[in-house]
Amino acid sequence: MPAPSRNATIALAAGGTGGHLFPAEALARELQRRGHAVVIYTERRGAQYVKALEGIPHLVLPARSLAGGLGGKLAAAFTILRATLQARRDMKRRAVALLAGFGGYPSFAPAVAAKSLQLPLLLHEQATRLSMANRRLLSYADALATSFPHVAGADGFDPARITETGNPVRAEILAARGDYPALSSDTPIDLLVVGGSQSARVFGEVVPPALLALAPEIRSRLRVALQYKGEDADAIAAQLREVGIVAEVRPFFDDMGMRLRAAHLVITRAGATTAADLLTVGRPAIFVPIPHGGSRDEQRRNAETLAEAGVGWCVPEPELTVEKLTALLGELFSSTIKLPQAAAVAASMGRPRAAAELADLVERMLTE
Template identity: 65%
Template sequence: MSAVRYPLETVGLAAGGTGGHLFPAEALARELQARGHGVVIYTERRGAQFTQALAGLPHLVLPARSLAGGIGGKLAAAAVIMRAAAIARADMKRRGVTLVAGFGGYPSFAPVMAGRSLGLPLLLHEQGTRLSLANRQLLRFADRVATSFGDIGGVDDGARGKLVETGNPVRATILEAARAPYPPLAGDAPLRLLVVGGSQGAAVFGRVVPPALLALPEALRSRLQVSLQYRGDDADAVAAQLRDAGIAVDLQPFFDDMAGRLRDAHLVVTRAGATTIADLLVVGRPAIVVPIPQGGSREEQRGNADALERLGAGWCMAEDDEGFTAPALAARLDALFTDPAILVGAAAAAAQLGRPDAAARLADEVEALLQARAAGTGTGTRG
């Protein structure tokens, strides 16, 4: 049997198991492939479930474990990370990997450290408005840090010379949806509302959104066309209640045509994950964003939501300070749908902030580091 042959030059991409980490990695991988580079994505079992995102992309599923927990948990996690790093290191040597790009999440630790043990350049990408925990820990090893926003927290002054703003790469389906203009909001035309919880889930949307919609005036209810992502056991009853009130609703546990629904929406109610924000801005759709109230992404999502509101592209309704309630949401929806100019203005602001060329800009940074490595001039950091 002949030996497996690999491209002369391959870029390794290390991504956690959520869509927020994997989708930007996928977008960069496909851009690099289009430029003739070899690629391989290193992820863990959750990331491997995004089969459509990984289709046609070489990838390796590594063991992973969070460092959360007591001393015993941290020791067990360290052992898993060491084993995963050894597997990744061997794979990188076989494939001839020449650079590693890390996209955050604890599963990115092992392949990033494997790359550093081989002396490879490291590019980190930060999707949010503040460095994630994983990227903060890996910052000292990075040659460059690509950011989605111009103003980013969690970076010491001494490391700011490594930063370059590229935007957050989005999937091809989102780029296709971005070609459509904001839907007209004239006369008695339908009002299309998209409500989606994202990979973190949003059971609170099922508790807050239906009663908020029922509290709207009949004139608005009769125009509403709602796409509601909801996984509750009472989904059929919730849908029937909304339809009885004159609201056209498509209630499903998961939407596999998210780009099309985002394209057609006048307003989106969603969590504030970085990939969600990037999708909204590229397509140019206003949103009511509800950052998750707890967990490791709490600070990141609140920063994303506040930034969206500050830039005029949406409105933050925080669940943890009781800002996201049925009466509050009903009042917000009533105000927005009654004065369509507000939505049109927020859509325009979002579109101006979108970065449809983010994957290309990030690929440019990869190539700059590769060229600097080939020339033996260090990291290629711009002066």
């Protein structure tokens, strides 16, 4: 097999959320490490992840969802056309040889541009079901990479062109891999509560009172890091500290690798990138899938799949009451066995070589 060319540029397209952009970043850095030139196409929300894009050439394209009535769809079609033309010009200028799409509607235009130039198209699906963008692009794809063994929505696509690579994670997450923190009846308990890049208001409303209702002997051991953007963040932190809980309440954590490594338990949404981070580091979680919007079914499937595997516990948001969460946390924190067992299952399902395996697939496609 001839060696893949280091002169051609490999393009990556990702939506504006961290769930789409972070896997693209992970692949881009692995390809750069191997000597390839890369470029990431995203939209204005994705461009706000300055740290993720640092040192990676990228182009911000106009993007608009196809949701809405006839007027909205016409406006979206015009936006996609503009983005497609911009991406096409940039691909020709950079001599792009292949495009890897990571989902999200902003990835649609670069994929169309790539196919108009007859370039190979690789789609990566982070979740247990193909995203809308990937479903619409699947008939044009040359290969599909998945994060799970079984992905709904790929029926009819040649199984020989499907490769399970796992979901690439950032370098800081890979660096956080290690043994589960020691847990006994008298050691501190580290609880991490995060709601994804958009945070989750419900966690700020339900988690603090649930912690306040725990038995004093558990509260005295708790060290809580809570991601919360509400104006009452300082008041929440003060309430927790008053009952002996070590508490840090911030709108965003930019050191997620370090926090995951320290955590005994994570309360979180169930996005695919969040799941990949947890599995890579090997940490158990209480999953609260987002209850509305386009991510609803995806997150529910992810949470149920991981809960059934033994990685954690799925609590739909409508069922996330103070009483139920207090009871579940009390049960988990009173045991020295349940959390380490779930952590071991998580670690066994992690795919720390996902970025490398996806880069291997890209290089194979370049030589075909």
